[in-house]
Structures are given as C-alpha cells and as structure tokens.
Amino acid sequence: MTVSTASVPIIDEAAAAAYAAQQRAHDEAYRRAHGGADRPPLSRTRVYAALLALALGGFGIGSTEFVAMGLLPDIARDLLPGLYASNAEEAIGQSGWVITAYALGVVVGAPIIAALGGRMPRRRLLLWLAAGFTVGTIASATLPTFELVIAARFLAGLPHGAYFGVAALVAASMMGPGKRGQGVALVLSGLTVATVIGVPVITAVGQAAGWRAAYLLVAALFAATFVAVRILVPWQPGDANSTVRRELAAFGSLQVWVAVAVGAIGFGGFFAVYSYIAPMVTDAAGMPSATVPWVLAGMGTGLTIGNIIGGRLADAGTSRAMFIGFGGLIGAMVIVGLAGQYPVGLVAGTFLVGFMAAILSPVIQTRLMDVAGDSQTLAAALNHSALNVGNALGAFLGGLVVAAGWGYLTPAWVGLLLALGGTVLAVVSVALERQVSRGARGASAG
Structure with missing residues (x-):
C-alpha cells in the first residue's frame, strides 16, 4: 500500500501516472517477497523518520x-x-593522500556499485553500504602504516556515491511527484549539517584524543546509520529489470554526460574557494587563525540553507533552478574576489558561495534522474562522482594560481570561470532537452 495521495502534490498527469505505476510495481514486489501480504501504508511521520535515518x-x-x-x-x-x-x-x-584516496574511491565506486546493485532491494543495499562504511572507517582508524591507511580510505570511499544515489531514489519514491527534489535535499542535508556540526566537533575530538579516535567516532555514526536504516526505512524493491548493461546504457546518453559535466565543472568553482579558505581568512583578510572554523561554519550554514531551497527549486523545474544557482554562484565569486580582503566581505562572500553551490546539488541530482531513463540507480549515484571530480579540479586549478604567486583570493576568479563553464553546459543541457522533447512530439504527431 502506498502513501496517501492526499499528502502527495501532483504536478502533472504524466508524473502522477508514472508515480502510480511505480507504486503498483512496488506493491506487487512486496507481495511476492512477503508471502502475499500487502505493503503497509506509510504515514507522514514514518516517511520523515526514514528520511532522517538516510x-x-x-x-x-x-x-x-x-x-x-x-x-x-x-x-x-x-x-x-x-x-x-x-x-x-x-x-x-603527502598525508593529503588520505583525502585524495577517499575521493578516488567515490569516483570509482559510484558507477560500479550502482550498476551491480540495481536489482537488490534498496534497503538491503543501503545496509550493505552502511556496513562497508563502518568496516572501512574502522580499518582507517586502526591500520598501522601510511600505505595501509591510504588503501583503507580508498575502500571507505567506494560506497559513498552509491549510498547517496540509492537513498535519493528511496526518498523520491516515498515523497512522490512534486516533492522528489525536497526528498533528495533532505537526504543531502546530513552532509551539509556535518560541515557545520560534525566536522568541527570530530576535529576537536581528533586534536584532543588523536586522529584515530576521530575516525572511530565516525565509524560509530555509520554503525548507528545501519541500525536506523534497518528499523526506520521501509522495504523497497530494486529494479527487477536492472542489468549491468542497462544501467551502463546511461553512458550512451549525451544528456547524462552533459548533466554530469554540469556538476563536475560547476562544483569545481565551489571547491576552488573551499579548498583555500584557511589562507583566505588568515592571509588575505588578516583574521586570526582561530576564526577559520567559524568562517567554515558560516559556509556550512550557507550549504545547509541552500540545500533546502535547492530541493524546492528542483521540484519547480530543474532548468530554471540551474540558472538561478549558477547566476548566484558567479555573483558570490565576484564578492569574494573583490571584497575578500575585508573580513565582512570574506564572511559574506563565502557564505553565499556555500549557499548558491548547495542550491545546485539537489537540482543536478534530480536532473540526472530525469534524463537517465531506465538507468536510475547509476544516474542517482553519478552526481557524487561529479562532485568529487569537481573537488579535485577546483583544488588543482586553485592551487595553480596560488602557487603562481597571484594571491590567496585568486581561487575565487578560478571559481568564477568554472561557474561560467557550468552555466554554458547548463544551456547545452536545456537545449538538448528541448530538442528531445520536440522530436518526441513530432513522432507522436506522425
């Protein structure tokens, strides 16, 4: 049985029909898996409890x-x-390899796990991924040598993209048409809240009790996630028709590639600034080093608020939302570049960089799900591969201009150029969408 349609806003007949068909398929799959029993209804409270677990x-x-x-x-x-x-x-x-290894694990793991796990019931797959996080993080905290810790960080990164991808599909299914973007944003809110609360607190634990204690605390979070998902997230079937070939067919879609590129290039602008926020605070703005965590917390607050708004904008239409996000991000980069030598200018500018970048995250995630056709699991995971490509790209290009001696605010201008590149790719994505739509209407008329 499905969520009451009275609580699900229907935005158009096609979306309503697709959602109803999906829920009928889920009902039938539940009966097959549970001896003919009907799927229990989901109250609004149960839906939001499941979203909090995710x-x-x-x-x-x-x-x-x-x-x-x-x-x-x-x-x-x-x-x-x-x-x-x-x-x-x-x-x-050299110790920065612990960051790079994790990011590489995300890029590699997202498409592979998504393609191989498409048929698995989604809660079961989420539990395996949470278990993988727990084991990989414990290994990171306990292995004795640099090389082994690097390997453990790579393995710990493998479930990252697949977890967010599958969680986004579960959230979208529970929320229904008209609220998919908000469901995705609620799942992503855990990451943005971590930048405000989790990272500062766990960093303080690591500085006081050792970095290994910090990672053991993170492992405890993943163990708690395993329990919460098992108790609170309702059973959902995987895609019975999913095969590795069908999931990988997404890579044959130009629309998917363009949407991934929008994320990788556009988010590169955010990471160009985020990666060099500490010297921006201390050297460019002349603020004491003790203020760096506060500036980061302000940026994280922007990320958290922007993510919520981005979910609502995605539900209203991803095309318009992309241009809102990129337009605001370009403006925020200008503020950092021109006014970042002043503390007020830097604090305001970096808050806006986080706010506008976070608007784009659920928007691009939802857009990938829209253009992927039957490759839903893979498409939902690819957004996080794109984010980590953007992480590497932004940090690398920002580092080049800093190393060239052009000043600690120049990464903001790199970020502006990358945001402009994301905007151009967004224009291409919308043009392709309209071309496909015209072709479909022509075929229907013929």
Missing part, C-alpha cells in the same frame, strides 16, 4: 570526507614520523 548516513559521510582536512598534521606526525621530523610541510602534503 540523512544520518549523509552526516557520517560528510564527517568522514571532510574531517581529515583539519587533522592532516596529526596524521602526518603519526604515520610519517621520520619525514615529519625533517620536513613537516612535505609530510603534511
């Missing part, structure tokens, strides 16, 4: 992805003691 996983993911940035000196001191004693700067630079 968001808890996002909170753990945000914590494990970003906490290393504040603990690199501690990691270098522990895992590379000889090098740290002779050249601390080089040791800290």
Whole structure:
C-alpha cells in the first residue's frame, strides 16, 4: 500500500501516472517477497523518520570526507614520523593522500556499485553500504602504516556515491511527484549539517584524543546509520529489470554526460574557494587563525540553507533552478574576489558561495534522474562522482594560481570561470532537452 495521495502534490498527469505505476510495481514486489501480504501504508511521520535515518548516513559521510582536512598534521606526525621530523610541510602534503584516496574511491565506486546493485532491494543495499562504511572507517582508524591507511580510505570511499544515489531514489519514491527534489535535499542535508556540526566537533575530538579516535567516532555514526536504516526505512524493491548493461546504457546518453559535466565543472568553482579558505581568512583578510572554523561554519550554514531551497527549486523545474544557482554562484565569486580582503566581505562572500553551490546539488541530482531513463540507480549515484571530480579540479586549478604567486583570493576568479563553464553546459543541457522533447512530439504527431 502506498502513501496517501492526499499528502502527495501532483504536478502533472504524466508524473502522477508514472508515480502510480511505480507504486503498483512496488506493491506487487512486496507481495511476492512477503508471502502475499500487502505493503503497509506509510504515514507522514514514518516517511520523515526514514528520511532522517538516510540523512544520518549523509552526516557520517560528510564527517568522514571532510574531517581529515583539519587533522592532516596529526596524521602526518603519526604515520610519517621520520619525514615529519625533517620536513613537516612535505609530510603534511603527502598525508593529503588520505583525502585524495577517499575521493578516488567515490569516483570509482559510484558507477560500479550502482550498476551491480540495481536489482537488490534498496534497503538491503543501503545496509550493505552502511556496513562497508563502518568496516572501512574502522580499518582507517586502526591500520598501522601510511600505505595501509591510504588503501583503507580508498575502500571507505567506494560506497559513498552509491549510498547517496540509492537513498535519493528511496526518498523520491516515498515523497512522490512534486516533492522528489525536497526528498533528495533532505537526504543531502546530513552532509551539509556535518560541515557545520560534525566536522568541527570530530576535529576537536581528533586534536584532543588523536586522529584515530576521530575516525572511530565516525565509524560509530555509520554503525548507528545501519541500525536506523534497518528499523526506520521501509522495504523497497530494486529494479527487477536492472542489468549491468542497462544501467551502463546511461553512458550512451549525451544528456547524462552533459548533466554530469554540469556538476563536475560547476562544483569545481565551489571547491576552488573551499579548498583555500584557511589562507583566505588568515592571509588575505588578516583574521586570526582561530576564526577559520567559524568562517567554515558560516559556509556550512550557507550549504545547509541552500540545500533546502535547492530541493524546492528542483521540484519547480530543474532548468530554471540551474540558472538561478549558477547566476548566484558567479555573483558570490565576484564578492569574494573583490571584497575578500575585508573580513565582512570574506564572511559574506563565502557564505553565499556555500549557499548558491548547495542550491545546485539537489537540482543536478534530480536532473540526472530525469534524463537517465531506465538507468536510475547509476544516474542517482553519478552526481557524487561529479562532485568529487569537481573537488579535485577546483583544488588543482586553485592551487595553480596560488602557487603562481597571484594571491590567496585568486581561487575565487578560478571559481568564477568554472561557474561560467557550468552555466554554458547548463544551456547545452536545456537545449538538448528541448530538442528531445520536440522530436518526441513530432513522432507522436506522425
């Protein structure tokens, strides 16, 4: 049995029909899997409890992805003691591989796990992914050598994209047409809240009790996610028609590639600024180093608010929402670039960078689901591969201009160029969508 349609706003007949067909298929799959029993109804309270359970996983993911940035000196001191004693700067630079290895795991794991796990019931797949996070994070905290920790971080990153992808599909199914974007945003809110609360708190734990204690705390979050998902997330079938070939067929769609590129290039602009926020605060704006966590918390607050608004904008139409997000992001980059030498300008500008970038996250996630056809599991996961490509691209290009001696605010201009690139790709994506729509109408008329 499905959620009462009285609580589901229907935005058009096609969306309503597709949702009704999906729910009938879920009802039938439930009966087959549970001896003919009907699927129990979902109250609004149960739906939001399930979304909070999924968001808890996002909170753990945000914590494990970003906490290393504040603990690199501690990691270098522990895992590379000889090098740290002779050249601390080089040791800290090498310890950055714990961040890179995780990001590579995300990029590799998202399409592979999504393609292989498309047929698995979604709650079961989420439980396996939460277990993988838990084991990988415990290994990261306990393995003795630098090389083994790097390998563990890679393995811990593998479930990242698939978790968010499957969780987005579960959320979209529970919320129904007209609220899919809001469901996706609620799942992603765990990650954005982690940037405000989880990362500062866990970083403080790591600085006081050691970086390994910080990762053990993150592992506890993933174990709690396993329990919460098992108890609160309702059973949903996988896609019975999913095959590796069908999921990978998404890579044959130009629309999917363009949507992925929109995310990778556009989010690269955000990461160009985020990666160099500390020297922007201390060197460009002349603020004390103790204010860096507060500026990061302000940026995280922008991310959290923007994510919520982005979900609502996505439900109103992803095309318009992309241009709103990129237009605002370009403006925010200009503020950082021109006024970042003043504390008020930097704080306001970085808040807006986070706010506008977060608007784009659920929008692009929803757009990928819209254009992927039958490859829903893979498409929902690809957004997070795109985010991590953007992470690497923005940090790399921002580092080039900083290393060239052009100043710590120049990454904002790199971010502006990348945001402009994302805007151009968004125009291409909308043009392709209209071309496909005209072709479909022509075929129908013929």
